[in-house]
Amino acid sequence: MRALILSDIHANLEALEAVLAAAEGQYDEIWNLGDLVGYGGSPNQVVERIRPLQSLVVRGNHDRVCCGLTSANGFNPVARTAALWTREALSETNLDWLKSLPQGPVEPDTAGILCAHGSPLDEDKYILSIRDAWGPLQQMSTRVTFFGHTHIQGGFSQHGHQWHELHPAIGRPRPSTSTRDQGQPRSSAASWTLKLEAGTRHLINPGSVGQPRDFDWRAAFAIFTAEAPPADATADDAAPAEFSVTFHRVPYDLVSSQGRILMAGLPERLAARLREGR
Numbered sequence: 328m329r330a331l332i333l334s335d336i337h338a339n340l341e342a343l344e345a346v347l348a349a350a351e352g353q354y355d356e357i358w359n360l361g362d363l364v365g366y367g368g369s370p371n372q373v374v375e376r377i378r379p380l381q382s383l384v385v386r387g388n389h390d391r392v393c394c395g396l397t398s399a400n401g402f403n404p405v406a407r408t409a410a411l412w413t414r415e416a417l418s419e420t421n422l423d424w425l426k427s428l429p430q431g432p433v434e435p436d437t438a439g440i441l442c443a444h445g446s447p448l449d450e451d452k453y454i455l456s457i458r459d460a461w462g463p464l465q466q467m468s469t470r471v472t473f474f475g476h477t478h479i480q481g482g483f484s485q486h487g488h489q490w491h492e493l494h495p496a497i498g499r500p501r502p503s504t505s506t507r508d509q510g511q512p513r514s515s516a517a518s519w520t521l522k523l524e525a526g527t528r529h530l531i532n533p534g535s536v537g538q539p540r541d542f543d544w545r546a547a548f549a550i551f552t553a554e555a556p557p558a559d560a561t562a563d564d565a566a567p568a569e570f571s572v573t574f575h576r577v578p579y580d581l582v583s584s585q586g587r588i589l590m591a592g593l594p595e596r597l598a599a600r601l602r603e604g605r
């Protein structure tokens with residue numbers, strides 16, 4: 328079983344298309360960790376593109392605010408402006424669908440896995456450090472919890488008393504030499520695979536498809552693979568399924584995505600930050 332793990336698409340259609348093209352043929356299911364909309368200029372297009380493809384989705388805090396389930400009062404002014412614009416731009420059908428999304432954590436069919444937007448203990452909480460990861464890793468009985476919300480690819484693991492931060496060994500593209508640089512950056516795709524040892528608990532963030540904040544502008548995603556133990560293993564000596572995660576970065580049509588944000592009249596900062604990856 329192979330799952331394409333997506334998170335924080337944030338209405339960036341160009342990034343989503345690049346991810347779907349790069350991952351084609353490499354997955355059986357799509358699990359979406361939320362924040363499909365908010366910030367970007369293509370909320371309807373993103374919802375309509377991804378909705379029929381995914382087999383699991385949890386809501387994100389931006390989905391919740393953009394569809395009107397909760398107010399935008401807790402958001403910073405730029406996020407609030409984008410959320411209110413998104414609420415106006417979304418079709419009735421897409422608004423209703425966003426309202427119906429389940430709160431995480433949600434369990435896929437694969438045993439030992441959970442999917443959440445923020446912390447599995449609180450959908451609004453950011454897991455940015457070992458300190459943040461400690462509670463969820465202690466309290467979750469699952470081998471792997473996928474989460475998003477921070478827009479930072481990587482994660483955390485715990486084996487007994489050992490705690491680790493996971494940083495995918497993917498080099499960042501060379502930073503721009505000028506803050507006034509315009510046009511499409513030239514970077515190539517990259518990936519890195521991590522085997523998830525049995526007996527270790529993991530919190531894994533696939534990174535953000537549509538608004539990365541780890542100083543890499545390329546769209547981020549991950550592919551999770553679960554290989555069943557050999558069929559001849561009896562119940563007594565059955566080995567746990569072998570899990571691995573491949574982290575990916577792919578370039579996308581950044582300039583078009585920025586153009587949609589500017590044409591929509593959304594704050595310029597939302598376009599600029601896509602190039603900076605933060």
Ligand code: ZN
Nearest residue numbers: 335362389476
């Ligand atoms: Zn987000």
